[in-house]
Amino acid sequence: MNDDLGFLGIKEGKHEPVPAIGTGSCKTAETTTLVRSGENLKPAETRLFSDPYAIRFVRPELLAWFTTHPTELQEIVRVEERRFPGMNSAIVARTRYFDDIIGESLNNGLEQLVIVGAGFDARAHRIPGLSGNVRIFELDQLETQAVKQAKVREIFGQIPNHVTYVPADLRTSTWQQDLVRNGYDPVKKPSLLWRGSACICHRIP
Numbered sequence: 769m770n771d772d773l774g775f776l777g778i779k780e781g782k783h784e785p786v787p788a789i790g791t792g793s794c795k796t797a798e799t800t801t802l803v804r805s806g807e808n809l810k811p812a813e814t815r816l817f818s819d820p821y822a823i824r825f826v827r828p829e830l831l832a833w834f835t836t837h838p839t840e841l842q843e844i845v846r847v848e849e850r851r852f853p854g855m856n857s858a859i860v861a862r863t864r865y866f867d868d869i870i871g872e873s874l875n876n877g878l879e880q881l882v883i884v885g886a887g888f889d890a891r892a893h894r895i896p897g898l899s900g901n902v903r904i905f906e907l908d909q910l911e912t913q914a915v916k917q918a919k920v921r922e923i924f925g926q927i928p929n930h931v932t933y934v935p936a937d938l939r940t941s942t943w944q945q946d947l948v949r950n951g952y953d954p955v956k957k958p959s960l961l962w963r964g965s966a967c968i969c970h971r972i973p
Contacts, residue, residue, distance in 0.1 A: 794912050797887030801825045803859045816864040818894065825888035825919055870895055878902050880952060885938065888916055892931045893923075899930055905952055907943060910935040 805822035807815050823831070834841050849856070870881070874897045881898065883889055886906035892898055906913070913933045920927055927933075934950045936943035948954055 794915055797908075797912050797916075798826060798830075800859055801888040802830075803856050804863060806856075807860050807863075816860055817867050819863070819890055821890040821893055821923065822888070824923055825890070825916070867891070867895065870898070874898070874902070880905070882907065882947065882952065886916075887912060888919075892928065893920075899928060902930065903951065904931045905934055905947055905950065906931065907934050907936040907938070907947070909937065 801822050804817075804819045805826060807817060808819050808822060812818070845856075870878070870891065873881075879902060881892075881902050881904045883891065883904065883906045886908045889906070892904045892906070898904065908916075913935055917927060917933060920931075932950050934943070934946050936946050
């Protein structure tokens with residue numbers, strides 16, 4: 769296990785070691801999912817969004833550690849906020865912003881949704897109106913997608929028909945061709961919004 773747990777902002781040795789937070793791209797996916805799962809613990813009238821699936825993408829051993837080490841968890845949150853001021857709030861705000869944009873796009877005839885760097889994003893399953901109406905393409909590294917697809921099958925029994933996983937390295941210029949090869953329709957004139965990890969594509973009226 770690394771000495772520095774990175775995004776969690778805490779060093780081993782100060783407390784009983786925290787279970788490792790993924791590896792590679794899975795590390796970022798799991799840590800941001802942890803933040804989203806925290807929002808879902810708030811009362812429905814105060815939370816900014818509902819993501820009942822987020823906690824399912826966090827490994828059980830990590831959740832068990834948080835449950836049995838509340839003092840250490842508070843320290844993790846405190847140190848993390850000091851190292852990355854506003855990071856958790858930014859993730860929550862970004863999630864709500866993208867949810868709102870998708871809702872508006874659905875009202876305007878959204879047909880294709882491309883989620884770039886999707887990680888463990890569960891919008892394909894939690895936002896009403898997407899399933900059965902919108903073709904969703906998720907781009908991410910193969911390692912992360914393999915973990916995610918296994919978890920999606922565990923939760924839903926199968927990969928939903930409206931979701932297509934496209935393994936892609938965004939450092940290259942081939943990911944757009946990869947999208948087309950996997951069914952994305954470039955003929956449809958898109959209205960394009962790209963911000964962080966979301967790209968909304970729909971037919972221009």
